[in-house]
Amino acid sequence: MYSIHGSIRGKKLPLLYSLLPNKDQKTYEELFRIVAQHVRRKPDYITIDFEKAAENAFNVIYPGCEILGCFFHFKKCIWKHICELHLKKEFLENQNNRRTMKNLAALAFVPPNNVVEEFGRIKENASDILDVLGTWAWGDTSIWNWIPESDPKAKDAFDTSISKGINTFDTAETYGNGESERCIARYKLNHPAAADIVIATKFFPTPYKLFYPSSLINALRASLARLKIECVDLYQIHGPIHLRSIEVVGDALAEAVKLGLTKTVGVSNYSTAEMIRMYDCLQKHGIQLASNQVEYSLIRRLPETSGHIAACHKRGVAVLGYCSL
Template identity: 45%
Template sequence: MMIETDQRKLGATGITVPALGIGTWSWGDTGLWGYGKSFTRDDITQAYKLCLDNGLNFFDTAEIYGKGESERILGECQRQDGRPILIASKFAPLPERFSSKQLLDALDASLARLGVEQIDLYQIHWPFTFLSINGLMDVLAEAVRSGKVRAVGVSNYSARQMRQAHARLARHDIPLASNQVEYSLLHRNPEAKGVLEACRQLDVALIAYSPLAKGVLTGKYRPGKETLPSWQRRMMSNLGNKQQQKMEPLFAAMEAAAQAHDKTLAQVALNWLLATDAHVIPIPGAKTIRQAQENAGALGWRLSDAEYTSIARAMQS
């Protein structure tokens, strides 16, 4: 276990980021996340400012989030606030994109929506594509050489796929900065499937999306509390009634740690990921000031070894 500082390295790139990033999947998304109904543009502005006030200036977005609105809103927030931030975005290798050169056009479009000349981390959003990993890595290297991108990463890649990407980029003397995958106490595939170990071996950051399992690890959907959300989010969180009951030992272990440190369940869940390995950078969402405050409270303290182990074993039981 290690969580010496509240800063983490973005692989071997030389770029340092806060140990906790901020996911902006929900920003501008009117369908799944209810932008404009359950939260507003003003809510995002307040959340953004509070993140920066607490040193959380690493934001992850993508061209497909809110059909480009997430990038636009993030760019507007940066211009209105004025403080420097670190931006990660993603290229979507959609079926209609047959040429890896289309990545450069998509990159230009993302830069325009963000209103910046350079993206700090540019990632391939998923591996399922007609485009080859080698071809995509070659074009990412071109993007770095052009100065439009500082570092490059992948997302949802298996251990084998990320090793291939790493090896191809090495031909260009460019490190693979990161692999962004789903990782939480409820979704520990990166451990079981060798992705976390590959990140350790290759010195690649593991950017953990959905670190709170779409809100489930906050405890608000426990029996007797709020009902599960819409069918889309229920499907994504993979949480049925039986699974809810099985999770009670986990919540009990998390609650004990939360009370000991005067923290929330969400803060315990995030701190557990941070304590797992120095390569892990969770990126919880923040669409309101309350969520931003809760995220910030996951830093500046650490679970004891006994608490960490108790929580880990509770989920495996």
């Protein structure tokens, strides 16, 4: 149920109720187009509940109209994302992390030009919330010598990780030729903490994948089928080896978000310049680049010494380190 309210003689009253089949941008565009056909006057501004697809659709139907936020809905939006990112337990049980998450609401009172800077300060003062377990070895026979006897050991590692508070698993379509994703699907089946498990997977942009967004969307749908889920938490580009431009690939990632196939998008092994190009591309779609996964350890500190981590944090991009041990 989607409702539109209006201000009449100083009172906010419901004007329209609509049953929408989904929350896609195209659906919102159709709704607003019908409204525009029957109500000829253009609104001076609109206050919305931070639904990005609705915001994009409104900009299409009413270009130039000012879009305002609502503090109540802003806090609801923060809580929605806390739940979607499986951080509810952290919020309820960890006092430091709860304080950090609640501080995000204060950004509503920061001048717009300073929001990114203040968000960076909140992030700098935050403790690490998520540890990630990489699953490259799961199902991989050619490099990691996976055998049938490996499966119960991996399942034990999966269960132990969750019991110790590590509920995020990073996989890829190339890990074991998709078997790593199938392992995660099996291990989480009927697991009591299944609702709290966070899954990240990756698109491998081999040279023969030339047709975007279809190449990426089809690969993502195949990953979702192996994982036995409808939407993944994080979908990443495995590396900058695609023959098409970063902007073409970025547009495909944006399409994946708009289709509801992934909650967030990221990249892996991108240089600073490549990361910035992807960030800028996604910003045009109103989508945040969530992460860049790079090799980072005490031995290989290049992401730190080169300024790459600082460049990511300046843009609100999380840095995920692999081969850290």
